[in-house]
Amino acid sequence: MSLHGTLPLWMQGAVEPHVCRVCRRPFVIPLSVVALRTCDRYVVELRCTNCEDSTVSLLRPEELERFDHELDRQTGRIRHQLAELHLADELERVDRFSAALRAGDILPEDF
DSSP states (O other): OOOOOOOOOGGOOOTTTTTTTTOSSOOEEEEEEEEEEESSSSEEEEETTOOOOOEEEEEEEHHHHHHHHHHHHHHHHHHHHHHHHHHHHHHHHHHHHHHHHHHTOHHHHHG
């Protein structure tokens, strides 16, 4: 990377806004969005939560809309995976409790 934060030409390429330009992971989030008055574009400050790279991008409205939909999709996936982890944790607790009951490690006076 140069002193000014730009990537060498060999690393540049058309990537989606949600994909980091440095680590190529889909962990980019918008920090701020400013609409330009002179043209139909948005200046978006982006940060990768994986490698902490920051950049500013100029996006058309349809690109910003796709970026927003991708963030919504990723948020939905994270929520779904979190619910699965929570369920797995609860099932493990139930299994441990029933194993303790069967082994006689839990007695009525424990409650």
